[in-house]
Amino acid sequence: MGVDFPKFGKVGKLFFDNIIYPKLGLKRDEVLVGPNYGCDNAVIKINERQVMILTSDPLSIIPALGLEDSAWLTVHLLASDLATSGIPPMYAVLDFNLPVQITREEFEIYWDAFHRECEKLGIAIVGGHTGKFFGIDYTIVGGGTFISIGDIDKYLSSNMAKPGDRIVITKGSAIATTGILARVFPETIEKNFGSDFLKEAQSYFKKFSVVEDALTAVKIGVRADGVSAMHDATEGGVLGGIYEMAIASKCGVHVFKDKIPVSETTKKICQLFEIDPYVSLSEGTLIIAVKEEKVFDLLKILSENGIESTEVGYFEEASYGLWIENPDGTRESLVYPESDPYWNAYINAINKGWR
Structure with a gap:
């Protein structure tokens, strides 16, 4: 069955169900919530008391918004998804694939704003990758993952709604x-x-x-x-x-x-x-x-x-x-x-x- 690839934006349910979902690598029992349509976060069991919660999203520099507001937006879009678990975001891993035309001064302004917003939200930046590459342009300049650790009995997922709610x-x-x-x-x-x-x-x-x-x-x-x-x-x-x-x-x-x-x-x-x-x-x-x-x-x-x-x-x-x-x-x-x-x-x- 042919499934359309969207011209813009995220893929739809048919594309997800037919192209992505059938091929998810090795199945592991500790994955409590994996890739599912409509789910904001992955949830992995660490032990009998704790889970690790993760979400990923693009990193953006949108010229019309400016460098500082682009950083604010990027942090909050990632943090918002993770916060739907009910657990505050804690850690960030960031992969910046930057356009060759960005200057050191421009990235420094962006990074300062990114750091400040993470600091306000209690997020430690713990790893990643940063480079400039041909073929990269604004507005998407990489991808990020935010991570939290929480109580196994207290996290939420968007697949937990019940009839009557x-x-x-x-x-x-x-x-x-x-x-x-x-x-x-x-x-x-x-x-x-x-x-x-x-x-x-x-x-x-x-x-x-x-x-x-x-x-x-x-x-x-x-x-x-x-x-x-x-x-x-x-x-x-x-x-x-x-x-x-x-x-x-x-x-x-x-x-x-x-x-x-x-x-x-x-x-x-x-x-x-x-x-x-x-x-x-x-x-x-x-x-x-x-x-x-x-x-x-x-x-x-x-x-x-x-x-x-x-x-x-x-x-x-x-x-x-x-x-x-x-x-x-x-x-x-x-x-x-x-x-x-x-x-x-x-x-x-x-x-x-x-x-």
């Missing part, structure tokens, strides 16, 4: 879409909506992290005592992230579309770029599966820490299916978007000469 999300839809487009195309956005609007949209950049969201959420308890699973909404947006969590957990799901927050700022930017905010890039949105009796506690502790959150649906038995309920009460199947609309919107804006 409620779904709570933080912040809202298309957080990253809003923040990145406002940084990359400021002239266009300011021309359409004004300078105050531009500043507000650009402020979304610092909302991209879910480290604080995740580590705050687990304070109410984990697994049977509170939070069952967490997942960072990235490509595919909020609906894509909920779909991934349901598939990973072998659950059905019911989502109330009108309960998913979409800010006025996000609405206007998505209309301008012709993007569906519910299925577009949303780093900064944490999807949380939580026991029904702990929903109030979860919403309360997040609010007390200045984190907006909303209950948007619930998980069911797998036989229930995957459903979105529209504002008029009709239902439609929840399906994973073939591609995140952000990528086409970004390319189209470049081709139009938007700045």
